[in-house]
Amino acid sequence: MKIDEGLILRLEHLARLQLTPTERQTVQQDLNRILEMVAKLDELSTEGIEPLTYINEEPGDLREDAVAGQADRAAALRLSPDEDGAHFRVPKVIDL
Incomplete structure (x- = not known):
């Protein structure tokens, strides 16, 4: 395949x-x-030559998903400058 001027113009x-x-x-x-x-x-x-699927033949070290380091809701809301008891209140950013 050659690139011609017509293809360049397109x-x-x-x-x-x-x-x-x-x-x-x-x-x-x-x-x-x-x-x-x-x-x-x-x-x-x-x-x-076989197609290369993975660089390594061994699977990566997988770990179990576990929730860790979660903040307590009440403690997080106490640190907020403005909240409604259940959610953080922030200034409106997008004006539609």
């Missing part, structure tokens, strides 16, 4: 860019170089 439009002719040429050359590097991967033989 990408420019979709990305809402305004490129100069020099910038278009540079982008076209850069994208073509990237495609050439990716095409090099096709030259590699992957026959007999």
Whole structure:
């Protein structure tokens, strides 16, 4: 696949860019170089190689979910500058 000027113009439009002719040429050359590097991967033989699913074959150390360090509601509300007995009261931030 080759990147041509038509594709660059379409990408420019979709990305809402305004490129100069020099910038278009540079982008076209850069994208073509990237495609050439990716095409090099096709030259590699992957026959007999299993796809990599995980970096490690062992699962990570899992721990049981446990609630810890929970603040007491009444104690937290006592520290609040404004509360209604069950909730924190804060100034309105979003004006709709």
